[in-house]
Amino acid sequence: MSTLSMDQPGQADGAPAPPIHETATHAHHFRDRDHEFDAAKMGVWLFLATEVLLFSGLFMYYAAMRYLHPEAFRHGSSLLDWRWGLINTAVLLMSSFTAAAAVRDAQLGRQGWLKLNLLLTCLAGLAFLVIKFVFEYYPKWLAGELPGKYYTYPNWEDPNEVHWWGLYWAATGVHATHVLIGIGLYAWMFVRAFLGYYGPKRYMMVEGTALYWHIVDIVWIFLFPMLYLIH
């Protein structure tokens, strides 16, 4: 992402004296770091716009198929366990909180807290995926509740129930991919935090990634009721 342009790599790896974030410079076509920060942040927001519109296709998929096959969706949704959805929602909300807190720590230069919050966010993301895979994807895989031609679930109640599973896997799959990318970014930042990369003068990547993480969270905020609660 564009946020990377804030960070000039290739500086001393080891002992950060002075810490890298203190020596931050700005790219030559910006007036100063502030200017660059402003631009980068707007870039991130535009990127988020594209993310939202990417997911809009999945919401459209949901709306259209639900409209065309309401019964199938009713049955399909009742096959999900809302408790896992609830737990995952809570996990993701809390990770959003730690992500926001990490930005704050970087802004205030609290290195210890920063590392902790980055780590917590990363772990919460992992927890989300683990819960998803272990308690949802895997049992559904075993039961044959798979999309399209792999659908072998015998106890269907509506002939079009497979549409539900197509949507379920597509929507949660694209979302989980985003979570995975987020986890990677947080792990990366966790490492870089140890190298002293982030501080009050240099935290665009922390903030940009947090914004991305929040959008992933918002998408889930909608997916949760849509998939688990609307009957």
Place this chain on the structure above:
Amino acid sequence: MAHHAHPPHGHAGHGIESPGAAEAHSHAHTVVPMRVLVLVLMALLGFTFLTVLAASIEQWVSATFDVVIPQWVNVAVALSIAVVKSLLVAAFFMALRYDNPTNALVAFFTVITLAFFLGFTMIDLGNRDAVYAKKAQYIADGGTGYHAAGTTQAQRAREIASQESIDLIARDQPLPKHLAKFCVLEIERFHAQAKELPEYLRTFQARREHLGKNYHDDGHGAHGGHGALARPDHATPNAAVIRSGLTLPELGGKGHSDEHHAPADHHNPADHHTPAPGGDTPAQPAD
């Protein structure tokens, strides 16, 4: 964006901590207070429980009192809570509330765009009934003009795989009387006018008629008057009929054959049971 004309502590009124002095003048560097973050997290978790609660209450009510709660209630409650939650995230976690307004504008237009996409498409889906009423089964089958008779998707998929029996659906209904009469009159009027056509157009007309006599389509134009089976093509989704390749034996030599022009993979019963549209009846335009 050349000037950030804001006083260093312009946001003090919102209870915002002062960020690092070097960046005090920028919108983008607001430090959101911990108190706000914690409160928002609490609110988010609260709303999450609320939405689950609402859904369960609805189910419980309808099961216990045997009332039917219309589905839109369920949808409206769940989605409104989701909207509130995401507004909270956007405003505080993503700090849009304190940020450069341009970014909020980006978010705003994104949502508008999304609303256009969903809204207009649903306008279409929601109003196809107007068409269904007329074309009923034809559309319900996805507009392909045949049913796959299986009940489950798996059965249908299997059936599709062996694309042997295709059940065409009648969709031609006789026109209402007044319309039929109107059509006849129009056609007559057209013919009356045609007599006054200028010379070059009349030759054109004659040529068209001449061609009409001898041209016969390659199986996917309607043969005039084949009624129910006169469908624009008989492609099956797995084996598309070649949609081009007019054949005109007359121009190429002698003889007039009905067989060679039909692509192998298409079976049009009409082809074999009706005389070739040579002779007196000019082929009529498709539909």
Place this chain on the structure above:
Amino acid sequence: MASIPRPTDEPHAHPHDHDHAHDGPYLATKGGIVATVIDWATTVDHKKIGVMYLFAVLFMFFLGGLAALAVRVELFEPTRTLEVYNAATGQSTTSVAGQVFAQSATDVAAGNQVYNRVFTLHGLIMVFLVIVPMVPASLGNFLLPLMLGAKDVAFPRLNLLSWYIYVVGSMFALVSALAGGVDTGWTFYTPYSTTTEPGHWKVVSMVAAAFILGFSSILTGLNFVVTVHKLRAPGQGWFDMPLFVWGMYGTAIIQVLATPVIGITLLLLILERLFLIGIFDPRLSGDPVLFQHFFWFYSHPVVYVMILPGMAIISEVIAIYSRKKVFGYRAVAFSSLAIAAISFIVWGHHLFTSEGEVAATVFSALTFLVALPSAVKVFNWIGTLYKGSIELTTGMWYALGFLFLFSIGGLTGLFLGALSVDLHLHDTYFVVAHFHYVMMGGTVIAFMAGLHMWWPKMFGRMYNESLGKLGFWLVFVGFNLTFFPQFIMGVQGMPRRYASYQDEYLIYHQLSTVGAFTLLAGFLVHLVNFAQSLLYGRKAPPNPWGGLTLEWTDADSPPTTHNFAQEPVITHGPYDFDDVYPPQAKPGEFTLPPPLPGRRVVTVATPHARSE
């Protein structure tokens, strides 16, 4: 500091405190061939990226053009199955005539399949690889920062990434084409795209190509929006921006907001094809029309990604060659935004024959809205021309050609937007002619106008004006010859995407094919012209046409690596010709007025005496 060679005595060309290590012309080679190649491959300079895009797009234009010519050759004669009667043996044999794609002497179908693939390839290349990136990624990349007085776009590395994504996307498309191509049509309509050649990777690869190219387009758009917002020169307010920038801004907004939808659409299409998830497949009670909604939600806005940059170019070209303040600057600027906004709510006009009547009616009504801002632009350009001191260079000829052709394209768009008329015209050659008048007659012609005007700026060499005009006339005549007959046969009912036709259409198809080769001749003339300009062209002065936007007034031809010797300060509007040039001055015959009190000197290099 290595002082920049500036040809005229400009007040601020003196050494100053900025220190740029190597600020020569951006085209200067860095050492040997390998070093130069590496330099270009890793450059983050917007100018170099723009030039790389320019040549890539021109190459793809050539490939797509070959496919188009093949289509036209096939259509020179209708395909016929001949039955030849042999009197000697008394037997008749069948054979195929009039088919250049014939696979065997008797099999019409096989040849027609090839035809389907070729026109699909033509459409895919021209839309996704040529017209969408044609102006923004090449001229836009090059000019946007220059016009804003910036050293680069906001995210130079993202810009380079966009270029590489474009390359990768093209590879996917070409590999699919080499493997035999697809016959889905450029629109990938289901069920063609989900069911042709089941299991074959070609279609997936082609769809993936469009998917990937979308990201390249998004990155360009994202970069431009931020650049316009954040990197304007000091003193350059929103309404001091050249109209080219306004057009690019509108384009970029559409790219950012619409392109993600095609991303998810194509992703779902791939899932449908691989897993049969059923969303678009009627056999699985999915909804094929839903695909059309998905597709056109992106693809209608994207036709404005194609035309807005064209309009942006025309605003500049007409202003400069009329040497007159643009008529209704704000109207033209805002109409760009209006077009961008409206483009999101009219996509249903592509579905008139497939969607429900209610939606069709709504979309038909909304479609007419687009005509308003488009017409505002056209009228304002004409207002600009009025009483201007018009100079008929190649660029100006192209701009005038644009006015003519785009008007035809836009007006026929209104025919098609009328629901009842479209039911007759849909999927006929009328539609084909319509979109070629707007895409080729609009965007490509505007691109040629811009390319000629900015060629000296980009490469520091003048081109040959006579050859340019010859090329223009060939292109203009060839274009109309190719596509005007298509309106006529479309109205008469000639359907699109067929390899054959009835004899009534023969004359139109033959005219059209002749026109296509005239077009080819025209573009070859331009090719020769540009090649000879690069090799032997006269050195271009910084401001050969007397323009007032920053790339003319403050940058060298070609610009230096860092664009400007110092950060430009805006002291006059982009079209204040009357303030800068004395009235009735002949280019080359006047000296600049003394600086106005309190204003910085406007550095207009003496326009070159173009008669030499």
